[in-house]
Amino acid sequence: MGRISGALVGTLLLMGFLEGSRFLRDLLPFISAVEMASIRIGVVGLALILFTIYRPQGLMGDYTRRK
Amino acid sequence: MAFWIELLISGLVAGLIIGLSALSITLVFGIARFPNAATGDTMTVGAYGALLGHRATNSLLVGGLTGAAAGAIVGFLGYWFIFRKLAHRSNVALLVASIGLAFVLRAILGVSFGHSQQVFQLPLVRPWRIGDVPVHPNDLVLAGVCATILAIVFAILHLTPIGRRMRAVADDPGLARVSGISPQSVMTVLWLMAGAVSACAGIVAGIKTVVSPEMGWDLLLPAFAAAIVGGIGSPVGAVVAGLLIGVVQEMATPFVGFTYKIALSFLMMLVVLLVRPRGLLRQAGRRTLMEAYLIAILIVTAIYVLLSLGLTLQYGLTGLINFGHVGFFCIGAYAAAILSTAGGMPIAVGLLAGMVLAGLAAIPIGLVALRLRDDYFAIVTLGFSETVRLVVTSEGWLTKGVQGIPGIPKLIDGVGTGPALMILTLVGLANIVAVIAFLRIVKSPFGRMIEAIRDNEDAVKALGKDPARFKIQVLVLGAVLAGLSGGFYAHYIGYVSPDQFLPIVTFYVWMAIIMGGGGPHFRRARGHLAADGLP
Numbered sequence: 001m002g003r004i005s006g007a008l009v010g011t012l013l014l015m016g017f018l019e020g021s022r023f024l025r026d027l028l029p030f031i032s033a034v035e036m037a038s039i040r041i042g043v044v045g046l047a048l049i050l051f052t053i054y055r056p057q058g059l060m061g062d063y064t065r066r067k
Numbered sequence: 068m069a070f071w072i073e074l075l076i077s078g079l080v081a082g083l084i085i086g087l088s089a090l091s092i093t094l095v096f097g098i099a100r101f102p103n104a105a106t107g108d109t110m111t112v113g114a115y116g117a118l119l120g121h122r123a124t125n126s127l128l129v130g131g132l133t134g135a136a137a138g139a140i141v142g143f144l145g146y147w148f149i150f151r152k153l154a155h156r157s158n159v160a161l162l163v164a165s166i167g168l169a170f171v172l173r174a175i176l177g178v179s180f181g182h183s184q185q186v187f188q189l190p191l192v193r194p195w196r197i198g199d200v201p202v203h204p205n206d207l208v209l210a211g212v213c214a215t216i217l218a219i220v221f222a223i224l225h226l227t228p229i230g231r232r233m234r235a236v237a238d239d240p241g242l243a244r245v246s247g248i249s250p251q252s253v254m255t256v257l258w259l260m261a262g263a264v265s266a267c268a269g270i271v272a273g274i275k276t277v278v279s280p281e282m283g284w285d286l287l288l289p290a291f292a293a294a295i296v297g298g299i300g301s302p303v304g305a306v307v308a309g310l311l312i313g314v315v316q317e318m319a320t321p322f323v324g325f326t327y328k329i330a331l332s333f334l335m336m337l338v339v340l341l342v343r344p345r346g347l348l349r350q351a352g353r354r355t356l357m358e359a360y361l362i363a364i365l366i367v368t369a370i371y372v373l374l375s376l377g378l379t380l381q382y383g384l385t386g387l388i389n390f391g392h393v394g395f396f397c398i399g400a401y402a403a404a405i406l407s408t409a410g411g412m413p414i415a416v417g418l419l420a421g422m423v424l425a426g427l428a429a430i431p432i433g434l435v436a437l438r439l440r441d442d443y444f445a446i447v448t449l450g451f452s453e454t455v456r457l458v459v460t461s462e463g464w465l466t467k468g469v470q471g472i473p474g475i476p477k478l479i480d481g482v483g484t485g486p487a488l489m490i491l492t493l494v495g496l497a498n499i500v501a502v503i504a505f506l507r508i509v510k511s512p513f514g515r516m517i518e519a520i521r522d523n524e525d526a527v528k529a530l531g532k533d534p535a536r537f538k539i540q541v542l543v544l545g546a547v548l549a550g551l552s553g554g555f556y557a558h559y560i561g562y563v564s565p566d567q568f569l570p571i572v573t574f575y576v577w578m579a580i581i582m583g584g585g586g587p588h589f590r591r592a593r594g595h596l597a598a599d600g601l602p
Binding site for chain 1: 149152153156160163164166167168169170171172173174175177178181182280364367368371372374375376378379383502571574575576577578579580581582
């Protein structure tokens with residue numbers, strides 16, 4: 001945590017997710033744009049929860065560990 | 068005079084809502100020891116639950132019970148599946164997870180019920196008149212309901228064995244455990260209770276105003292403020308402080324205006340404590356479309372990278388929990404927007420001004436950081452970014468308020484792939500410079516110092532160095548990067564408005580640095596294209 005690659009890789013993944021959700025709407029046309037906004041918030045929330053529980057390396061609470 | 072009494076009454080009713088939600092927060096904080104940011108959205112769940120119950124049976128009582136039950140269930144499920152697994156982690160981990168839960172709840176409600184506001188269909192009743200003052204019987208009923216709920220909560224806490232155990236855990240968890248108090252039963256009752264109480268706050272709020280998926284989150288900040296002002300862990304304090312804040316907010320409205328009254332609670336708390344990617348370019352031919360799209364993606368990515376670098380500096384290297392990053396982004400964007408449109412200045416001036424203003428804004432935040440524990444600091448930064456957004460929304464004379472500022476000049480004029488590539492190069496260069504600077508910081512004595520602060524602040528102090536100075540510098544640096552990013556964003560999208568700077572953007576960036584954390588390799592555009600294919 002704290003590595004510069006972290007910021008780069010993470011941003012790329014984030015962009016992938018944000019853009020990808022746009023394509024998801026093409027596959028599932030019954031989801032409106034407004035609903036997609038809700039879904040995005042939900043996925044971010046879920047990611048926060050899951051990463052906090054299952055992938056803490058160098059994260060929340062364990063940042064006293066050496067990188 | 069009657070006018071003031073009316074305000075007082077409406078303040079008391081608002082205060083009940085704040086007080087109930089503050090009660091939920093303080094219960095959880097006292098016993099589970101973390102600030103529960105999902106309280107707001109649990110309130111929303113309660114409101115919708117009551118709405119359904121009321122619609123089905125036309126009885127407000129049934130609605131209330133349904134709503135409270137819904138809240139209790141949500142509270143319990145949150146404990147069972149999430150907070151229980153994080154029991155031994157830092158309170159920051161719990162806070163972040165609770166924010167995640169808040170988002171998930173809001174998403175579910177948004178998809179299930181839609182975003183339009185809904186109301187409780189209640190029969191209209193004429194207000195009574197006591198002297199000169201109109202008093203609505205509904206308010207009295209709601210007040211009575213709240214008082215009953217409070218009485219029940221206090222009764223449970225002070226008159227039952229489980230309540231005694233809960234207070235024991237709140238006072239001294241280690242001792243409680245050693246005395247044989249099982250945490251699971253205490254926690255279960257706690258979360259059921261906290262969920263029900265916040266649900267009730269949401270029901271009252273929903274009856275008094277409207278029900279929408281965002282309503283709970285909007286009330287979260289005053290609730291936190293009340294819990295803190297009343298003394299964390301003190302149920303009576305939370306309720307009294309809630310009433311106080313409610314009254315102060317309402318009575319101050321004639322002076323500070325409607326939008327700012329929420330910022331008032333943030334101010335009171337402080338006194339007590341101390342980014343949408345552009346659509347596809349329309350061009351003939353699929354190949355140009357794809358190119359243009361890719362370039363657009365890369366530009367936005369580069370803008371986000373600057374944000375991530377700033378946050379990595381603050382959190383990854385120094386361990387500061389900044390939940391208000393979007394605030395600096397917003398300042399940068401609006402400074403660039405205003406100076407280049409109304410101000411008529413060249414783009415470079417706007418960008419520079421954005422960086423400077425964002426950096427300056429970080430200084431008071433930094434000073435506040437010195438005195439606060441990390442989770443309190445996180446809440447304060449969240450309040451900061453929301454306050455920035457409020458200011459931008461209401462100071463219409465400067466920022467055009469909700470309508471936003473259109474017509475911001477592009478970085479490089481012209482349509483088509485050529486100018487787009489030039490913009491990408493420009494932002495990309497800024498990225499490279501920032502990355503190089505970042506790497507040099509990491510290797511420098513300054514970098515070692517801030518990592519030392521993250522790892523063991525007390526050791527740093529013991530060695531005679533003052534971490535305060537470095538924390539402020541790091542916050543300012545991160546803010547400057549965010550301000551630059553905001554300026555680029557404004558000139559790229561060409562339009563800014565307050566709802567582009569919601570807290571969710573901060574959490575997008577957090578998600579980015581969480582996902583990216585660790586690993587010694589650099590990934591470049593190839594990896595990005597691969598990631599872009601992810602659904």
